Amino acid sequence: MCVYNFLDGISYSNAHFGAGSGKIWMDDVACSSSYNKLIYCPSSILGTSNCGHSEDAGVSCQAPCTDGQIRLAGNTNVPQEGRVEYCLNNNWGTICDSSWGATDAQVACRQLGYLTEGAIAYSSAKFGSGTGPVYYHYFGCSGSEATLSACSKSSGSSCSHSRDAGVRCLVNSTVNCTYGDVRLVGGSNQYEGRVEICINGIWGTVCDDSWSSTDATVVCKQLGHSYTGSGVAYSNAHFGAGSGKIWMDDVACSSSYNKLIYCPSSILGTSNCGHSEDAGVSCQAPCTNGQIRLVGNTNVPQEGRIEYCLNNNWGTICHNSLGSN
Structure with missing residues (x-):
């Protein structure tokens, strides 16, 4: 079936879900919202089409949801961060970033089954603008609530999708490596090397964009080299180019952080870097x-x-x- 006009759900063309085989039964489908079966919709003569299977049609339907349910959208690299979407009246919408903060992010992470430690609240549609309604203008979570629906909240004034709220959560994963762990690779001793971080059981590197001595010091502290001296930041794959995933870019740590994964950054797994820009550090040896x-x-x-x-x-x-x- 090709050249369709589905009004409910998301329509896909060009064999988005793979090409079928055999007969193409329907073409030039022209449903209206009053129809409840596809076969009731007007179309070309059944079995007559000018299409090939490279034009097979597909659809994505909205799964049912329950009031207060949340999900994360906007990052296909990892499931534990993204735009926060909230279900109300069986319809998904977004949350405005007005007053969205760390305690709200902690509750969202808890509701989703992730760790609350190190939860980061993001604003200004960091994970892309959503669609549909913007349900709440204000959330006032204390951080102890089990769900966002249990927090004080207000619809408030209008808010656009350019202000959709987001979150980064941590996961309790020890498959291959512990989530958020860092290691130094390629140096002449244990106190220096290319920075690699574990995300979802996979080691990857960090891009050197905005990489600073403050970021390097956080890495050194996380590794236990928390002496009064600061770490030295290196760029341009000083300790050799890594391979595989570049997990972090545009890292912006402050001196109060004690783990690299707690630091704000670009979307995990999304980077405009190559491994020739892998970041490195040199920590102060005891x-x-x-x-x-x-x-x-x-x-x-x-x-x-x-x-x-x-x-x-x-x-x-x-x-x-x-x-x-």
């Missing part, structure tokens, strides 16, 4: 009081700036009275 090292000459190890360790932190020595002894 030291013992009185230990010294030479820094500043990569050509030979026996000369350089003297650095001294005190309270597990490297510092320098003033040249006053420093002599040959």
Whole structure:
């Protein structure tokens, strides 16, 4: 069947769900909303068509939903983040980002069966604009509610889909690797390397767009290298190019974060980077009081700036009275 005019559901053409075989029974279908069976709709003569199976028609119907049910849409890479959609009167709609915050995101994640720890609230239709009604202008969750429907809320004034609210949740997954874990690969020791992060059991890299020493320090803290020094950020695949998925881009950590996955970023798995832009870090290695090292000459190890360790932190020595002894 091809060239159709379905008024309910989403219509697909060009064998979107694969080409069929055998007879093409209907063509030039012209249903109206009053029909409840396809065969009742006017069409060309049954079995007569100028189509091939490359033009087979398809449809996507809206699944029924219950009031207060929510779902995430807009990211096909991972299921645990996306635009928050809310069901009311058996119809899906969106939520306005006015007052949408961390406690609202935590409740949404809890309702969906994800972890509330590290939930991130997004605004301004980060995961694309939805369709249909915008149900609520305001949510006032305390963070302890089991569902969004249990939170105080208000329809409020009008809100456009350009302000659709979104969320990123964490999952309790330990398949192959633990969700949100990071590791350093390609460095000369355990304190440096290309940053890789585990998402849904798969290791991937981080793009160096906006990658900074603050982001690097968060990675170092997550790995247990939480000393007073800060991490050094590297770009352009300094520790070699990775492979597979680039999970994070446009990372924007603040110093208060202690895990990279908690930091705002672009949509997980969506990036305008190649692996030639993989981000890396160098963390401060631990030291013992009185230990010294030479820094500043990569050509030979026996000369350089003297650095001294005190309270597990490297510092320098003033040249006053420093002599040959």
